[in-house]
Amino acid sequence: MDYKAYMLQKGLLAKEASRHMANITTEVKNKALLNIAKAIRENTSIIIAENTKDIENGKNKGLSKAILDRILLDEKRIEAMATAVEQVAGLNDPIGEVIEGFKTYNELKISKIRVPLGVVGIIYEARPNVTIDAAALCIKSGNSCILRGGSEAINSNIVISKTISKAATESGLPDGTVTFVDVTDREIVDIMLKFNECIDVLIPRGGANLIRKVVENATVPVIETGVGNCHVFVDESADIKKAIEIIVNAKTHRPGVCNAIETILIHKNIAEKILGELKKELEEKKVQLRGCEETQKFIECEEATDEDWSTEYLDLILAVKVVNDIDEALNHIYKYGTKHSEAIITESYTNSQRFLKEVDAAAVYINASTRFTDGGEFGFGAEIGISTQKLHARGPMGLKELTSYKYLIYGDGQIRK
Structure with missing residues (x-):
């Protein structure tokens, strides 16, 4: 032909x-x-x-x-x-x-x-x-x-x-x-x-x-559309029940789509309280965890490599990193994020507003699943794609x-x- x-x-x-x-x-x-x-x-x-x-x-x-x-x-x-x-x-x-x-x-x-x-x-x-x-x-x-x-x-x-x-x-x-x-x-x-x-x-x-x-x-x-290395940051003030429900939804609702999360960042002060129950909920959904050295002190999981932080799995795999504070979380997202969708789980107004202001992504969430980055969910009827650039369109x-x-x-x- x-x-x-x-x-x-x-x-x-x-x-x-x-x-x-x-x-x-x-x-x-x-x-x-x-x-x-x-x-x-x-x-x-x-x-x-x-x-x-x-x-x-x-x-x-x-x-x-x-x-x-x-x-x-x-x-x-x-x-x-x-x-x-x-x-x-x-x-x-x-x-x-x-x-x-x-x-x-x-x-x-x-x-x-x-x-x-x-x-x-x-x-x-x-x-x-x-x-x-x-x-x-x-x-x-x-x-x-x-x-x-x-x-x-x-x-x-x-x-x-x-x-x-x-x-x-x-x-x-x-x-x-x-x-x-x-x-x-x-x-x-x-x-x-x-x-x-x-x-x-x-x-x-x-x-x-x-x-x-x-x-x-x-x-x-x-x-340019689509690549979604999306994160959820669990702040030290987060509601644990809310955080677990959001993470499980954002990872497992449809793992093969670009607005599913690939990495969770957990403040060190809440890691011990949340990781055990979170692991149980995720493993019930067949999610394989890959954690940093600090994460492995709290739960048993496969060791995460540098490559995991930049990987869009589009599968039931989730990378976990314990961070010292919101600064480290923001720096991690800046380095590895693809400007798609990022979320913070927090009860702190100050940290929520800082996250909204400093994260450079098409969609930035407070206390909600990244799975809502979607033309239909935004009221557009459908979407032609999710733009991760800034010219001439951004987001759904x-x-x-x-x-x-x-x-x-x-x-x-x-x-x-």
Whole structure:
């Protein structure tokens, strides 16, 4: 197959679609989204059948339980996908929103309004729900999208993308609004990274290796997302019951996602009180602990290495470090964190406010699980990804994060002198 010709065909179609999508009415976009949600529900059994193939292939390849969980679709998850699309339909349309308006010294009237980004390319691994979330958000924000999912969920992604595309075009959206790349050869990714003539922005979603490859090799602008070496710091004033519940949730609710924690930092003055019970609760959830030398004085666990502090396990493994004070905790997070999600468990107002102020991350929590760093949980309906950079978006990316802006200038014959 001539991959360049293949991608050019899809890219030109998506580019032409984006031109029309920028002017599609909210009513038509919402109609399409509601029809997509309906179609997803109607095709539940077909989607599950294709997903079963991906699960079996994954097991044969020896994929971890955490990765298999990311791939898995059942009736409950498919219903959640359809509901998310409906929620996006119910959100305010950002396109055309006046961000600000002002008048200049020479009576020019200037308005700054939201416009779509254009063609959004999403390169992702494992999670087939990204296909529906990305498509829904791009449609509502007036963008077209080119989706390239990984081989792990190729069968699921193909049937979902076909379902979306059919419902979208039948609802009046242009052909090419949602384009799925059904070739798993990695050469396709290399082409997308430098596909400036057809893609306006790339968003990678997946593991550290994928994100690094995209960031380091793309000529297309990139929004960096995803890698989540997230921490919970248990301060000496922490409520122990609250701390244990939050840690267990943040680690075990879905260990294979980027907002799950990978390291806990425990103040030395509370370590003896919490570590025994915490270990018991975590081991009941099959979590393997790796602790520093000080941690091993209180509980029996595998010794942590320097590599553990920087590892995003995406699995039922948790690193534990006893720290002297909040300063050491903040320094550890500064050194090893990936600017995703960080949490402090404390009853100290002073320490909580210091943590909020000094931690440089997209989401910083006081006394809550990091698992809430999610577009749906933030009220965005869905998310295109969780940005860990500062330009132009940060944290869960919803509709507004898929827009740019332009200036509209109203004059009455003014010329510059």
